[in-house]
Amino acid sequence: MRRVLEPVGVAVVSLVAMAASIWLDLATTGAQRAAAGTDPAAATVLPGLLLAAAAIAVLWHRPGDTVGLLMGVVALVWTVDGALYGWIPYALAHDLPSTDASYWFVARFGAFLLSGLVALLLLYPTGRLVGGRARPVAYAALIACVALPVGLLLAPDSVLFTHGEPVGSTDIVTLPVSDATAQAMLRVAQVATIGSILVAVVLVWVRHRRAAAHERMQLRWLLWAGIMCVLMVLAAATLSVGGLVTTIFLDLAVAALSVSIAIGLVRPGLGDVDALVAWTLTTAVVAAIVVAIDLAVLAAGTSLLGERLDERDVTVLVLVLAVVVYGPLRGWLGGLVRRLLLGRRGDRYGAVSSLAARLETTGTVDEQLPALASAVADTFKVGHVRVEVVAPDGGILSATHGRAPAEVQEIDIAYQGEQVGRLVLPVQGYRSLLSRRDQGLLVDLVRQAAVAIRARLLATELQESRERLVLGREDDRRRIRRDLHDGLGPVLGGVALRLQAAGNAIESDPDRARDLVGLARTEVSDALDDVRRLVHDLRPPALDDLGLEAAVRQQADRVRSELDVTVETAGTAGLPAAVEVAAYRIVSESLANVVKHAGAGRVDVRLDAGPTALTVTVADDGRGIGPDVTAGVGLLSLRERAEELGGRCEVVCPDEGGTTVRAVLPYGERMPR
Numbered sequence: 001m002r003r004v005l006e007p008v009g010v011a012v013v014s015l016v017a018m019a020a021s022i023w024l025d026l027a028t029t030g031a032q033r034a035a036a037g038t039d040p041a042a043a044t045v046l047p048g049l050l051l052a053a054a055a056i057a058v059l060w061h062r063p064g065d066t067v068g069l070l071m072g073v074v075a076l077v078w079t080v081d082g083a084l085y086g087w088i089p090y091a092l093a094h095d096l097p098s099t100d101a102s103y104w105f106v107a108r109f110g111a112f113l114l115s116g117l118v119a120l121l122l123l124y125p126t127g128r129l130v131g132g133r134a135r136p137v138a139y140a141a142l143i144a145c146v147a148l149p150v151g152l153l154l155a156p157d158s159v160l161f162t163h164g165e166p167v168g169s170t171d172i173v174t175l176p177v178s179d180a181t182a183q184a185m186l187r188v189a190q191v192a193t194i195g196s197i198l199v200a201v202v203l204v205w206v207r208h209r210r211a212a213a214h215e216r217m218q219l220r221w222l223l224w225a226g227i228m229c230v231l232m233v234l235a236a237a238t239l240s241v242g243g244l245v246t247t248i249f250l251d252l253a254v255a256a257l258s259v260s261i262a263i264g265l266v267r268p269g270l271g272d273v274d275a276l277v278a279w280t281l282t283t284a285v286v287a288a289i290v291v292a293i294d295l296a297v298l299a300a301g302t303s304l305l306g307e308r309l310d311e312r313d314v315t316v317l318v319l320v321l322a323v324v325v326y327g328p329l330r331g332w333l334g335g336l337v338r339r340l341l342l343g344r345r346g347d348r349y350g351a352v353s354s355l356a357a358r359l360e361t362t363g364t365v366d367e368q369l370p371a372l373a374s375a376v377a378d379t380f381k382v383g384h385v386r387v388e389v390v391a392p393d394g395g396i397l398s399a400t401h402g403r404a405p406a407e408v409q410e411i412d413i414a415y416q417g418e419q420v421g422r423l424v425l426p427v428q429g430y431r432s433l434l435s436r437r438d439q440g441l442l443v444d445l446v447r448q449a450a451v452a453i454r455a456r457l458l459a460t461e462l463q464e465s466r467e468r469l470v471l472g473r474e475d476d477r478r479r480i481r482r483d484l485h486d487g488l489g490p491v492l493g494g495v496a497l498r499l500q501a502a503g504n505a506i507e508s509d510p511d512r513a514r515d516l517v518g519l520a521r522t523e524v525s526d527a528l529d530d531v532r533r534l535v536h537d538l539r540p541p542a543l544d545d546l547g548l549e550a551a552v553r554q555q556a557d558r559v560r561s562e563l564d565v566t567v568e569t570a571g572t573a574g575l576p577a578a579v580e581v582a583a584y585r586i587v588s589e590s591l592a593n594v595v596k597h598a599g600a601g602r603v604d605v606r607l608d609a610g611p612t613a614l615t616v617t618v619a620d621d622g623r624g625i626g627p628d629v630t631a632g633v634g635l636l637s638l639r640e641r642a643e644e645l646g647g648r649c650e651v652v653c654p655d656e657g658g659t660t661v662r663a664v665l666p667y668g669e670r671m672p673r
Contacts, residue, residue, distance in 0.1 A: 006063060007056040010072040014052035017079035021045040024086035032093040041086025043247045047254035048078025054258035061266045066127025067120065071261065074116035081110040111149035114193065118145035121200035125218040125264055130207045138203055144196035151189035155182045201226075220273040221264035224280060228256035231284050369399035376423070377401045384408070386424035491527045495520045540584055548572050548580045548607070555588050556605060559595055563620075564602045571609035576667045582641045583607060583616050583665060586649065589638055590618035590661045598622025598659060612666055613647065619660040624653040638663065 021041035033039065052075035058068030084102040091099040122129055122138055122145075129138040156179065208219045232253035263270050369387055377385045384402040411423045502516035532541070542551035549569045556565040575583075587605055594600050600622030608615045635651055642649035642663045649663035 006059040006069070006072070010052050010055050010059065010075060013076050014049050014079045017076075017083040018042065018045050018049050020083045021079075021086045024083070024090050028086070028089045028093065033089045036089035036092050038085060038089050039247075041082050043251075044085050045079050045082030047251050048075050048082055050251070050255050050258045051075035051078060054262035057262045058265045065265065067124050067261070067265060070116065070119055070123060071258075074113060074120070077110070077116065078113055081106055081113070108153045109149075111152045112146070115145045115149050118142075118193075118196050118200050120261070121197075121204055121222075124204075124222060124261065125215060130203050130210070132210070134203060134206050137199060141196040141199040141203065144192040145200070146193075147189035147196075148186070148193035151186045155186055214268065217268040217273065218264040220277070221260040221268060224273055224277050225257045225260035227277065227280055227284075228260075229253040231280070232256075369397060370401070373399045373401035384424075384426050388422040388424070390419060390421055491523050491530070495523045495527070498523070540581070543577075543580050543584060548575060548583060551584055552587050552605065552607065555584075555591060556603075559591050559603075562595055563591075563600060565591075565605065566603075567605045567607075569607040572607050572614070575609060575614060578645060579614055579665050579667050582645055582647075583614055583663075585641055586616050586638050586661070586663050587618060593635075594618075594620045594622065594659075598624075600658065614665045614667065616663040616665065617660065619658060621658040624657060624659050625651065 021044070025040045025042050051071055055068050055072035055075050058065055059072060062068055085106050087102050088099060088106065090096075091102060119142060122142055129135055129142070204219065204222065208216055211219060232249040369389065373385045373387045376387065384400075384404050386398060386400045386404070386408075388396050388398040390396060408424050408426060411425070412419055412421075498516045498520040502513040502520070505516065506513040540551060542554055546554065549567075549572050552569070553567050556567050559565060587607075591603065591605075594603055598620050600620035603618065603620045606615075606617045608617075638651070638661060639649045642665060645665050645667070647663060647665045649661065651659065651661050653659055
């Protein structure tokens with residue numbers, strides 16, 4: 001109900017006031033308005049109607065919002081004041097008795113509109129005064145902003161209207177003081193109210209410094225409105241045309257304020273407000289320069305040519321100057337203003353190409369990360385940037401540009417659903433607030449660079465892994481050669497000699513021949529054991545004899561005296577030989593680690609074969625792995641066995657405790673052994 005009543009009430013009153021002002025303007029002649037010293041009322045009501053529209057939008061989306069209610073009250077006072085302004089000449093022309101009351105409201109109470117606008121500055125956007133040590137100052141400004149309206153409300157007509165008699169009496173409520181005292185009080189009140197405006201602007205800046213990102217975005221819209229109001233007032237004062245043109249400028253200023261407050265409260269992320277601020281400043285400065293050049297050229301032309309420079313020539317000259325000067329000047333100055341305010345965030349292609357050029361000219365990762373941090377700082381013109389990239393082993397590589405402020409904000413960078421890095425930026429500062437478009441550019445920049453850097457890390461690690469594989473293979477070949485040359489070869493040579501000796505002694509000394517044959521049999525048995533050991537190192541025989549599932553269960557049986565082990569498998573038949581070996585080795589190494597280091601009582605082993613990969617999971621309920629523990633040879637071997645097949649292996653410690661080893665071993669389409 002409240003959501004409907006508040007905006008509907010503001011809409012009804014403001015529209016009725018607008019309709020009444022239009023009717024009064026039509027019912028009053030120009031001579032009657034001139035006699036009363038008034039202008040058309042509809043032009044006075046229009047700014048209030050614009051504020052009312054903004055208040056309606058805010059109250060509809062945010063029922064009971066303090067700023068929305070205050071804006072609605074200001075709008076109602078403004079529209080009612082405008083309607084009564086139109087009533088004055090009509091009442092005078094028809095000799096109606098309500099002239100004095102209407103004139104009192106317009107001449108005295110209407111000054112409270114200024115207080116309402118100051119209160120909007122003090123309360124926007126939260127509806128509360130700024131906190132901390134600045135709050136007493138905010139209370140003082142809130143009180144001071146009503147000093148002049150109260151003074152105008154209580155001063156006698158003889159003080160207010162020193163240049164002629166008013167059209168009606170406004171001495172309804174006045175202080176019983178002399179005119180000199182009243183004038184002194186008004187001067188003090190005027191200084192206090194004007195000072196409250198300046199204090200309110202300063203407090204807006206203080207609030208912006210302290211605000212979070214969302215609130216600072218809202219305050220940016222107020223900044224743009226403030227710039228527009230200043231430009232409109234300066235334009236009206238510079239042109240000094242008065243009348244309708246001045247009214248249009250003031251209406252545009254109120255429209256900008258109304259729209260910016262409504263957007264800031266309802267949808268602050270609607271557009272790139274920083275780019276809007278830059279565009280507004282650029283357009284204003286360029287327009288001022290073009291007008292100045294036009295005036296200077298016209299003055300010079302008039303001085304030189306005199307009356308020969310007619311109106312048509314002036315028009316053509318102004319148009320030519322506008323075309324020749326405005327476009328290039330606006331482009332150059334706009335780029336300069338954007339770079340000064342926002343860096344190069346508006347030039348998306350330039351930012352990406354600049355980053356690519358920096359990364360191309362830097363070789364190692366240790367050089368690329370600082371280059372990335374520096375590129376982000378230059379592009380977004382911020383004083384501090386820290387870039388973090390997640391290494392393939394889970395570690396964090398980082399680089400910092402500039403001195404770290406007291407407060408920072410973190411932005412996670414993900415690629416294909418996986419976090420690849422993090423960006424740390426200041427919370428405070430004009431350039432630290434990122435619009436939706438800025439965040440898109442920033443994420444694109446860092447993501448592509450982080451992916452490139454991570455790819456470099458992966459390539460380096462892959463090369464190192466290949467080198468380890470080659471070294472390991474050569475070590476295995478050396479060990480097998482040594483075992484064959486130094487072990488199995490001499491044994492078999494000795495067997496051959498013993499058999500030869502047994503053959504020579506079989507007739508002359510049968511007992512000795514039997515002994516030699518027995519020794520040869522023992523040596524052959526030992527040689528067979530060596531062969532089995534070599535074969536087991538190449539591929540565990542249990543995989544061929546029992547299959548992967550039974551071989552894993554056999555490994556589990558060997559540690560059941562120390563652990564409660566459960567084994568679950570699904571679809572493990574017919575896996576490629578390399579996948580079976582890797583899975584068997586990972587399970588064996590994991591169980592050995594649990595027995596040696598985990599202090600666990602239970603281990604769950606699961607092998608789950610899907611269409612394209614085998615997932616191996618070994619989870620225990622032990623003490624876990626501390627964050628300061630460096631991965632040993634065993635953990636590295638687990639990862640290397642998975643990476644040999646193009647898979648991955650991770651070791652994590654869940655929040656509920658224990659350690660979980662999870663390896664994914666791809667094999668493409670299932671194929672028989």
